[in-house]
Amino acid sequence: MPLYGLLFISPLDPLGYRSSVAAHPYVAELLMLGMMSLPMVGFMAYRRHGIGSTIEMVAAMAIPSLAVIGLTSTSLIPWLTLNTMSVASHVAMLGGMLLAVVYRRAEYAGVHAHGHSVVEPA
Numbered sequence: 407m408p409l410y411g412l413l414f415i416s417p418l419d420p421l422g423y424r425s426s427v428a429a430h431p432y433v434a435e436l437l438m439l440g441m442m443s444l445p446m447v448g449f450m451a452y453r454r455h456g457i458g459s460t461i462e463m464v465a466a467m468a469i470p471s472l473a474v475i476g477l478t479s480t481s482l483i484p485w486l487t488l489n490t491m492s493v494a495s496h497v498a499m500l501g502g503m504l505l506a507v508v509y510r511r512a513e514y515a516g517v518h519a520h521g522h523s524v525v526e527p528a
């Protein structure tokens with residue numbers, strides 16, 4: 407998110423990118439999803455999680471977020487508007503991540519036994 411935010415304050419294009427994403431909120435939300443997924447891939451690699459777990463975590467972020475974006479575009483839910491889409495998308499994303507962690511709690515909780523070097527007590 408911080409890197410994504412930097413896109414909005416480029417001295418080379420102080421208004422161009424900001425105004426173009428403001429005009430295309432769905433594209434902006436999809437870009438946000440990408441810009442939050444990439445660091446997650448890096449973090450999962452840093453934590454030595456496998457490619458399967460990484461794909462699962464990114465899916466857990468993306469699927470709820472994409473569902474919110476899709477639902478927003480249908481106008482089926484009165485409170486889900488372009489004004490609330492981003493917050494709802496992030497809440498859904500957090501919920502998806504939480505579900506993934508709870509579902510794989512043995513992998514995410516406690517001692518990592520899948521590649522991390524664990525410091526043994528002296």
Ligand SMILES: [Cu+2]
Pocket residue numbers: 407438439442496
């Ligand atoms: Cu975000």
